[in-house]
Amino acid sequence: EQAGLAEPADVPQAGAAASAPEAPVMKMAAAQGLTDSRLGLGRPALEAEIAAWDVDILPDGTGLPEGSGDVWTGEEVFAEQCAACHGDFAEGVGNWPTLAGGWDTLDRKDPVKTVGSYWPYLSTVWDYVHRSMPFGAAQTLSDDEVYAITAYILYSNDIVDEDFTLSHENFLEVEMPNAAGFIVDDRAEAEYAQWRAEPCMENCKDSVEITMRATVLDVTPDQAGAAEDPPAVEKATVEETEAVEEAEAVVPAALDAELVAAGERVFRKCKSCHQVGEGAKNRTGPALNGIVGHPAGAIDGFSYSKALKQAGEDGLIWTEEDLKAFLAKPRDYLQGTKMSFSGLRKEADQAAVVEYLKSFAEE
Amino acid sequence: ATPDPLITEVQDWASGLGQGVDEVPYGLPIEFESDVIRRNVEWLTADTISSINFTPIHALDGTITPQGCAFERHHSGAIELKKEDYRLMINGLVDRPLVFTYADLERFPRENHVYFCECAANTGMEWAGAQLNGAQFTHGMIHNMEYTGVPLRSLLNEAGLSGETAGKWVYVEGADASSNGRSIPLEKALDDVLVAFKANGEALRKEHGYPVRLVVPGWEGNMWIKWLRRIEVLDQPVESREETSKYTDTLADGTSRKWTWVMDAKSVITSPSPQMPITHGPGPLVVTGMAWTGHGRITRVDVSRDGGKSWETARLSQEGGNKALVRFYLDTDWDGGEMLLQARAMDETGYVQPTKSQLRDVRGENSIYHNNCIQTWHVKSNGVAENVEVS
Numbered sequence: 061e062q063a064g065l066a067e068p069a070d071v072p073q074a075g076a077a078a079s080a081p082e083a084p085v086m087k088m089a090a091a092q093g094l095t096d097s098r099l100g101l102g103r104p105a106l107e108a109e110i111a112a113w114d115v116d117i118l119p120d121g122t123g124l125p126e127g128s129g130d131v132w133t134g135e136e137v138f139a140e141q142c143a144a145c146h147g148d149f150a151e152g153v154g155n156w157p158t159l160a161g162g163w164d165t166l167d168r169k170d171p172v173k174t175v176g177s178y179w180p181y182l183s184t185v186w187d188y189v190h191r192s193m194p195f196g197a198a199q200t201l202s203d204d205e206v207y208a209i210t211a212y213i214l215y216s217n218d219i220v221d222e223d224f225t226l227s228h229e230n231f232l233e234v235e236m237p238n239a240a241g242f243i244v245d246d247r248a249e250a251e252y253a254q255w256r257a258e259p260c261m262e263n264c265k266d267s268v269e270i271t272m273r274a275t276v277l278d279v280t281p282d283q284a285g286a287a288e289d290p291p292a293v294e295k296a297t298v299e300e301t302e303a304v305e306e307a308e309a310v311v312p313a314a315l316d317a318e319l320v321a322a323g324e325r326v327f328r329k330c331k332s333c334h335q336v337g338e339g340a341k342n343r344t345g346p347a348l349n350g351i352v353g354h355p356a357g358a359i360d361g362f363s364y365s366k367a368l369k370q371a372g373e374d375g376l377i378w379t380e381e382d383l384k385a386f387l388a389k390p391r392d393y394l395q396g397t398k399m400s401f402s403g404l405r406k407e408a409d410q411a412a413v414v415e416y417l418k419s420f421a422e423e
Numbered sequence: 424a425t426p427d428p429l430i431t432e433v434q435d436w437a438s439g440l441g442q443g444v445d446e447v448p449y450g451l452p453i454e455f456e457s458d459v460i461r462r463n464v465e466w467l468t469a470d471t472i473s474s475i476n477f478t479p480i481h482a483l484d485g486t487i488t489p490q491g492c493a494f495e496r497h498h499s500g501a502i503e504l505k506k507e508d509y510r511l512m513i514n515g516l517v518d519r520p521l522v523f524t525y526a527d528l529e530r531f532p533r534e535n536h537v538y539f540c541e542c543a544a545n546t547g548m549e550w551a552g553a554q555l556n557g558a559q560f561t562h563g564m565i566h567n568m569e570y571t572g573v574p575l576r577s578l579l580n581e582a583g584l585s586g587e588t589a590g591k592w593v594y595v596e597g598a599d600a601s602s603n604g605r606s607i608p609l610e611k612a613l614d615d616v617l618v619a620f621k622a623n624g625e626a627l628r629k630e631h632g633y634p635v636r637l638v639v640p641g642w643e644g645n646m647w648i649k650w651l652r653r654i655e656v657l658d659q660p661v662e663s664r665e666e667t668s669k670y671t672d673t674l675a676d677g678t679s680r681k682w683t684w685v686m687d688a689k690s691v692i693t694s695p696s697p698q699m700p701i702t703h704g705p706g707p708l709v710v711t712g713m714a715w716t717g718h719g720r721i722t723r724v725d726v727s728r729d730g731g732k733s734w735e736t737a738r739l740s741q742e743g744g745n746k747a748l749v750r751f752y753l754d755t756d757w758d759g760g761e762m763l764l765q766a767r768a769m770d771e772t773g774y775v776q777p778t779k780s781q782l783r784d785v786r787g788e789n790s791i792y793h794n795n796c797i798q799t800w801h802v803k804s805n806g807v808a809e810n811v812e813v814s
Binding site: 101104109114116118154155156183187188191192251255256262271272274328333343 | 470678682
């Protein structure tokens with residue numbers, strides 16, 4: 061009896077089996093580094109635990125739960141859950157992935173790799189949407205919603221018709237256009253064989269010309285402070301301090317620091333689309349400095365939905381109360397908003413985010 | 424000559440007192456080094472959560488990368504996972520599916536190894552031409568650390584593998600929202616894969632997978648699953664998003680290579696380089712850089728000053744470690760003339776780092792990943808260096 065001794069008391073134990081030494085069943089060769097000796101560490105994984113974590117879907121359909129979803133349902137769910145980043149037609153917004161189109165581009169410059177043009181297995185789509193999407197709210201979609209979204213992505217790629225319903229039963233019948241487009245790594249034959257040779261040391265070429273320069277494109281990020289004297293860095297620090305002081309002067313003194321900190325944590329859900337703080341820019345969503353008390357739909361340079369723009373013109377101001385109500389369920393609060401966030405259910409989270417946003421004055 | 428007042432006059436630091444202990448209980452670099460930081464390239468990704476930044480390799484020396492400036496790559500942000508909340512499951516084709524706590528892992532016999540971790544996309548922006556002006560940006564998706572951990576083999580052994588290993592796989596995934604799952608042949612899993620919890624002697628940083636990450640020596644960084652939570656033994660690969668839609672290499676004819684796991688031999692001169700111009704005149708000059716190979720050990724690095732017409736063999740600061748980064752130096756005399764600086768690595772398999780044209784001849788320009796071409800820095804007579812391509 062040695063296993064489990066170091067287990068903290070609150071770790072669930074699966075009965076005596078956890079520590080009962082079992083007869084070695086190892087049959088594999090010692091050359092593989094495996095032995096028949098066990099330390100008896102760990103505890104048996106329970107079926108419910110395996111079911112909770114083992115959600116991968118294999119190319120042959122293993123792991124797919126029963127369920128189905130049609131293209132039209134998929135379009136609705138997609139508009140709500142996915143379109144903010146991937147576009148209404150899966151065409152991609154900004155730098156977010158394009159999911160549709162790109163046919164016949166793989167052998168051209170800058171190929172467009174989408175589910176339709178590139179992905180070899182449909183199981184990958186289902187698996188990824190189910191386990192990791194939507195971005196910032198993974199594992200919140202039902203199985204049927206995942207089938208529906210997958211069906212819609214297939215439709216947006218012209219792989220299925222508009223009346224198509226995808227289910228666990230017909231899943232393997234879908235033919236992915238680029239299924240045959242992959243070969244297993246062949247570098248050993250195609251490259252290593254010819255590059256494993258004694259290299260040239262003298263007179264290796266007749267002439268050398270510069271054919272391309274990075275400075276022509278000039279896409280290297282600015283490196284404030286880099287390769288400059290330390291005083292420049294100190295100066296930047298001073299300016300930063302001043303900026304913070306200024307900001308503090310504008311913000312009412314009554315901020316609840318604990319609530320602000322809590323809000324910062326909740327705000328992670330928003331970060332994939334919104335920036336806030338020094339240098340915040342409009343991204344998928346508008347920058348949010350000074351948003352509390354600000355007219356709605358009026359952050360400079362952001363292209364709002366008609367609905368939100370109209371609401372602003374009609375006089376909507378983002379008071380704390382309005383903002384909380386909006387955050388609770390954006391699409392219920394304002395039909396037609398582009399913000400495809402499902403909402404903050406907890407009132408404490410809504411209040412925390414608003415408090416956090418209050419700590420950033422308009423720049 | 425005028426006497427140097429830094430020598431002739433008593434300086435504040437030579438007269439007054441410095442900082443006491445405990446002012447900074449966990450030490451940070453001195454403020455004068457504040458430019459030696461990770462940097463990202465904003466236009467590369469849609470946001471900073473699913474993104475990458477770059478190790479300031481131009482300003483580092485030696486071989487070990489400090490954790491605080493080792494590049495980060497997240498697919499859904501760096502999560503905070505306490506040791507107490509940590510669970511690692513092994514399931515699938517094993518005799519005993521098991522769950523380990525962090526404390527359990529600490530009771531297995533441990534090993535220490537230094538390995539490089541390179542993102543498959545390192546230098547990926549340079550396929551079509553010279554684009555980013557700095558070694559940090561062209562080659563900074565790499566770090567090299569000493570890992571402490573338990574061989575994955577020990578954990579699989581504990582769960583019990585039976586039957587043939589051939590044709591079997593492990594699927595490894597993280598606890599973050601992306602899970603970033605990858606399939607690894609069981610043969611590699613039983614060879615040198617490490618379940619690591621310390622790097623450079625201390626706990627992993629949050630951004631590198633605290634409390635536990637996978638270390639897959641010599642193979643692309645995407646497979647080094649952070650916040651490792653599950654290992655499943657399977658008789659087929661999962662073909663997850665990260666091994667189909669990403670981390671596959673499209674060739675000129677539109678077909679794509681998959682399962683390109685190994686990082687081939689590569690080197691880069693870190694100084695002089697665009698962010699590290701020569702600030703002294705002609706005379707003694709140290710040219711330095713680093714080299715690595717996923718196939719084992721680096722045996723030799725050559726340096727050219729004339730864009731590859733002629734080469735001289737550089738000095739390795741120590742014998743190349745297995746799947747670890749090695750430092751090289753060319754201690755030379757600079758005549759003040761222009762240079763087209765290149766480095767070329769060779770590994771123990773006899774593989775010679777290829778030129779960009781050699782790579783393009785085989786793969787075209789659309790591969791993104793696994794660009795291990797020879798890099799050229801154009802050093803002008805004023806010491807300023809630029810990223811260029813040469814014929």
